[in-house]
Amino acid sequence: MKGANKQLTKGERTRRNIVAKAAVIFNQRGFEGASMQDVVEAVGLEKGSIYGHFVSKEALALEAFDFAWADTEQKHMANLDSVSNAVDKLAIHISNYVKTPSFAGGCPLVNTAVDTDDGNLALRDRARRAYRGWEGALVDILVDGQIRDEVRHEIRPQSVATFLISTLEGATVVSRIDKRSGALAYAQENLTRFLDIEVRAR
Amino acid sequence: MKGANKQLTKGERTRRNIVAKAAVIFNQRGFEGASMQDVVEAVGLEKGSIYGHFVSKEALALEAFDFAWADTEQKHMANLDSVSNAVDKLAIHISNYVKTPSFAGGCPLVNTAVDTDDGNLALRDRARRAYRGWEGALVDILVDGQIRDEVRHEIRPQSVATFLISTLEGATVVSRIDKRSGALAYAQENLTRFLDIEVRAR
Numbered sequence: 001m002k003g004a005n006k007q008l009t010k011g012e013r014t015r016r017n018i019v020a021k022a023a024v025i026f027n028q029r030g031f032e033g034a035s036m037q038d039v040v041e042a043v044g045l046e047k048g049s050i051y052g053h054f055v056s057k058e059a060l061a062l063e064a065f066d067f068a069w070a071d072t073e074q075k076h077m078a079n080l081d082s083v084s085n086a087v088d089k090l091a092i093h094i095s096n097y098v099k100t101p102s103f104a105g106g107c108p109l110v111n112t113a114v115d116t117d118d119g120n121l122a123l124r125d126r127a128r129r130a131y132r133g134w135e136g137a138l139v140d141i142l143v144d145g146q147i148r149d150e151v152r153h154e155i156r157p158q159s160v161a162t163f164l165i166s167t168l169e170g171a172t173v174v175s176r177i178d179k180r181s182g183a184l185a186y187a188q189e190n191l192t193r194f195l196d197i198e199v200r201a202r
Numbered sequence: 203m204k205g206a207n208k209q210l211t212k213g214e215r216t217r218r219n220i221v222a223k224a225a226v227i228f229n230q231r232g233f234e235g236a237s238m239q240d241v242v243e244a245v246g247l248e249k250g251s252i253y254g255h256f257v258s259k260e261a262l263a264l265e266a267f268d269f270a271w272a273d274t275e276q277k278h279m280a281n282l283d284s285v286s287n288a289v290d291k292l293a294i295h296i297s298n299y300v301k302t303p304s305f306a307g308g309c310p311l312v313n314t315a316v317d318t319d320d321g322n323l324a325l326r327d328r329a330r331r332a333y334r335g336w337e338g339a340l341v342d343i344l345v346d347g348q349i350r351d352e353v354r355h356e357i358r359p360q361s362v363a364t365f366l367i368s369t370l371e372g373a374t375v376v377s378r379i380d381k382r383s384g385a386l387a388y389a390q391e392n393l394t395r396f397l398d399i400e401v402r403a404r
Contacts, residue, residue: 032235106316113379114308114316124379131379158384162376163369163392166385170372174364177315177326177333182360183368190365194396 015053018043023064023071028105030115031061031123062126068108069130075100077137086145087200090138090164094191097168098184107172109134135161142199152201160199167191217255220245225266225273230307232317233263233325264328270310271332277302279339288347289402292340292366296393299370300386309374311336337363344401354403362401369393 008016021042025034036057040047054060076096080089105111112127138161145151167187174183210218223244227236238259242249256262278298282291307313314329340363347353369389376385 109379110375111316113375114313128380131376131383135383159388159391162373162383162385162388166372166376166389167365167369168372169375170368170370171364173312173315173371173375174333174368177311178330181333181337181364183364186361186364187368189361190396190400193400194392197399198392198395 011053014045014049018045018050018053018060019063019067022060023068023108024104026061026064027068027103027108027111030111031058031120032115034061058120058122061120062122065108065112065123065126065130068103069126072103072108073130073134076134080141086141086148086150087195089141090195090199091192093138093141094164094168094188098171098188102172106176107169110169110172131165134165138164145201149201151199155199164191213255216247216251220247220252220255220262221265221269224262225270225310226306228263228266229270229305229310229313232313233260233322234317236263260322260324263322264324267310267314267325267328267332270305271328274305274310275332275336278336282343288343288350288352289397291343292397292401293394295340295343296366296370296390300373300390304374308378309371312371312374333367336367340366347403351403353401357401366393 018039022039025038025042028034029038036047036050039060040050043050050060054063076093078096078100080092083089083092109127109130112123115123135158139157142151142155142157142160146153146157151157167190171183171187174181220241224241227240227244230236231240238249238252241262242252245252252262256265278295280298280302282294285291285294311329311332314325317325337360341359344353344357344359344362348355348359353359369392373385373389376383
């Protein structure tokens, strides 16, 4: 990352800094809840300077979502290649999700989903694409596992992938409601059991 | 309900009407996002008249949450007594959740959880109590099932109850992100399977 940063121009570095700071603000407060003034204060630049890089609040919010999601996805998909078995890859994915601190303000997908339910269409589209990318990655792992006879042929990859994501995202929501619920640990415990008894080929 | 309404005074009926209308507004827009002016427009009364019944926006929002949650809970817990087996009760609960249209604006618990993450403490406390009530009801069903040898003694009621709620709430979030995800149907499919192979005593 340091090497990559060195090759950026000053303008590009400023732009990245704005996106990174704005990502936290938008993820914590929502698109409607966050004002450009909030972003100005977090970045420490004049409002005019920020609008020099982004034509609108929406344009900045979209890049901010992509930034927060890229960070989230990278952490959740880490180390999957350290094992070859498809079910073991899913178990690592679940563990990554449960053990990695989320992007500041919580899962960007949950936040954007609830924030944009009747709100910003472009952001909603961005969240939908992020979700489908995640779902697709898990479906690929399951289909590959079926081809290699590591995953039971009776399960439907689409169904199981959606179920895993639903449980993880829901555990995040429950944890936010009740920090003592243990929802993330219980999600891991039961999903791991589900993978072993229902998904893993014997 | 009609009979109960007849016994209410005019003031009590007005109060109920304000709470019912406000519940939709707060659930759709969030505590910060909804203004008293929005409530005024929905109810069709003067602002002064509404403040005559509720000392503050917060006081109204708390009753509005209770109203939305009572409606939600009643639908989710319907018909559980039509079966005696604990695992069958849980299956009906899941079916109720998946098939009942949610309160306008989506699950009040999810909305309040995300809305009040760094926001209104009294509302957060209300959501936490609502969650714990739900979790407690499912734990009771599982414990009763263990006593009657309908539920495997190896499972931990707390863990399974939290897991079920997490998956259902997460499927709600995923459905909001991607209406075509089929998340609620997939949640039902996989949770029912989980109940049958992991929770039900054989």
